[in-house]
Amino acid sequence: MANGTLTGHVALEKELAAFYDQKEAMVFSTGFVANLGMLSSLMGRGDVILLDADCHASIYDGCRLSGADFIRFRHNDAAHMDERLRRLGDRAADTLIVVEGIYSMFGDRAALEEIVAVKKKYGAFLMVDEAHSLGVLGAHGRGCAEEAGVENEVDFIVGTFSKSLAAIGGFCVSNHPELELIRYASRPYIFTASSSPSAIASTREALKIIQQRPELRRQLWENANQLYRGLKALGYVLGPEPSPVISVRLKEAKKAFSCWQGLLNEGVYTNLVLPPATPDGGSLLRCSVSAAHTPEQISRIIAAFATVSR
Numbered sequence: 001m002a003n004g005t006l007t008g009h010v011a012l013e014k015e016l017a018a019f020y021d022q023k024e025a026m027v028f029s030t031g032f033v034a035n036l037g038m039l040s041s042l043m044g045r046g047d048v049i050l051l052d053a054d055c056h057a058s059i060y061d062g063c064r065l066s067g068a069d070f071i072r073f074r075h076n077d078a079a080h081m082d083e084r085l086r087r088l089g090d091r092a093a094d095t096l097i098v099v100e101g102i103y104s105m106f107g108d109r110a111a112l113e114e115i116v117a118v119k120k121k122y123g124a125f126l127m128v129d130e131a132h133s134l135g136v137l138g139a140h141g142r143g144c145a146e147e148a149g150v151e152n153e154v155d156f157i158v159g160t161f162s163k164s165l166a167a168i169g170g171f172c173v174s175n176h177p178e179l180e181l182i183r184y185a186s187r188p189y190i191f192t193a194s195s196s197p198s199a200i201a202s203t204r205e206a207l208k209i210i211q212q213r214p215e216l217r218r219q220l221w222e223n224a225n226q227l228y229r230g231l232k233a234l235g236y237v238l239g240p241e242p243s244p245v246i247s248v249r250l251k252e253a254k255k256a257f258s259c260w261q262g263l264l265n266e267g268v269y270t271n272l273v274l275p276p277a278t279p280d281g282g283s284l285l286r287c288s289v290s291a292a293h294t295p296e297q298i299s300r301i302i303a304a305f306a307t308v309s310r
């Protein structure tokens with residue numbers, strides 16, 4: 001708002017709006033800042049935010065910064081969400097529901113059809129963080145809302161450039177014309193530097209590639225399915241469904257650490273996630289599958305997990 005918005009930023013906002021077929025778009029400096037900036041300026045004291053318990057730290061922090069009352073519902077449980085909204089009475093219609101497209105810890109998808117049905121019942125608002133689902137789900141790669149056929153029912157889609165777009169930055173798109181006003185109200189938008197022109201340029205190119213090369217999405221899913229099947233066959237406890245985020249769930253942090261080290265010795269890097277960063281107090285070895293992995297590399301990863309499990 002003050003400065004730092006260059007031609008590239010404006011062009012990217014237009015391209016994101018066109019990609020999502022939404023009227024408005026805003027680019028933020030990171031995905032974390034997009035959640036902070038949106039939640040803290042959309043919502044305020046006296047408002048209610050209803051969020052999935054497994055939401056990312058940036059969503060929790062955005063809720064805190066907003067000053068609104070925020071209430072969790074059980075992960076992906078639309079019936080529990082319904083119950084929470086019912087108890088809110090008159091406040092339900094102004095409530096903002098926040099969910100993710102693909103959840104960052106266990107790689108499972110939001111039950112968006114059910115969530116949207118409940119949202120409509122109460123006339124509430126819905127924000128979906130498509131950080132892990134942009135480029136991954138839907139016929140055009142627009143994410144979980146596209147796949148579920150509910151894009152018209154989502155008020156705000158937020159996301160990041162740091163996953164499938166391989167850069168740094170974040171965004172929000174919406175059909176609400178008031179999104180433009182957020183530029184003048186959002187402290188995390190105003191009081192930080194804009195994404196660098198080079199990050200914006202590479203993001204614009206990556207967004208084009210997502211649209212022009214759907215075969216990358218097919219490859220990504222083949223890789224994800226191959227790894228999920230392979231790890232499952234080894235007896236590992238995984239998240240509920242295959243996705244590019246595949247988490248091997250281990251109860252003890254010590255065991256998780258030694259597996260992580262063993263995998264590293266085999267040439268395989270995973271994200272070690274320890275409590276309190278995990279939703280259930282367990283530990284995770286989180287694998288991020290990419291379209292650039294070859295089937296041979298996925299086989300090598302599975303073989304490394306087999307060695308470690310022995």
Ligand SMILES: Cc1ncc(COP(=O)(O)O)c(C=O)c1O
Nearest residue numbers: 030031032056104131160162169
């Ligand atoms: C669901 C979700 N939202 C937001 C973010 C933050 O994105 P960024 O890395 O661009 O700050 C992440 C990244 O870790 C995420 O998993």
